[in-house]
Amino acid sequence: MAPHLDTVFAALADPTRREILRMLLEDDMAVTDVAEPFAMSLAAISKHLGILAGAGLITQEKRGRVKWCKLEPDALKAASVWMQGFGQFEPVNLDAFEAFLERELGAEPFDTP
Amino acid sequence: MAPHLDTVFAALADPTRREILRMLLEDDMAVTDVAEPFAMSLAAISKHLGILAGAGLITQEKRGRVKWCKLEPDALKAASVWMQGFGQFEPVNLDAFEAFLERELGAEPFDTP
């Protein structure tokens, strides 16, 4: 039951893969460009991307000789919902909720520098 | 940066450990009782509990000769916030937010049976 969660959480457990996701948050990228800032081989990054794609967190589309990587944030939904099942035990956690609101609605607090 | 996320996500990547967390959602449990429904050795469960404790997802307190395991849902906070950073790509997910509010503030909807 819920084999997706296995692969999604496992994919998120690696800092390199989380950083790749963060990069893809800004824009779609080619494999070579994804690999550029990392101090490891292109093949290693290619494997990481394969794992992210296997978890559904990204999709890859080959256009010409370059393969474009696109973030698929909806794949985080099931994991997020699963985690929310533990929210009932938290005292209130309104601060996290406010941060969430700020990000979602773009409502910046007054004291922002 | 953010070594917690490594261990938290890795801990969540195993279905046995997720099931343990689900069980602890209902009540604190002794190690032996946690192990009972699983078809594996007590030592294996003890290791799983150690990993969960290492990630801060549970705490263990020895009272007498039995060690009680207690869920620590706040440890999910950092991971949850990290994932919310990708929420800007989702439509809005207001339904999850309303469910969150209902649970947090005890504001039950009218049509509750």
Added chain:
DNA sequence: GCGATCGTCAACCGATCGGTTGAATATGCG
């Protein structure tokens, strides 16, 4: 067509993972 670029494949490596078993360590009970 040719050379350079993009990306994967395959084989290999050491480390870690998830599990086992058996012995060891506390602690409680009668």
Added chain:
DNA sequence: CGCATATTCAACCGATCGGTTGACGATCGC
């Protein structure tokens, strides 16, 4: 005290992980 219960420790196992290297297949520009 002596035995049962609760839990961990230590060693081991095969499988998987994260990484490397080198060869390979496509595809582009000239």
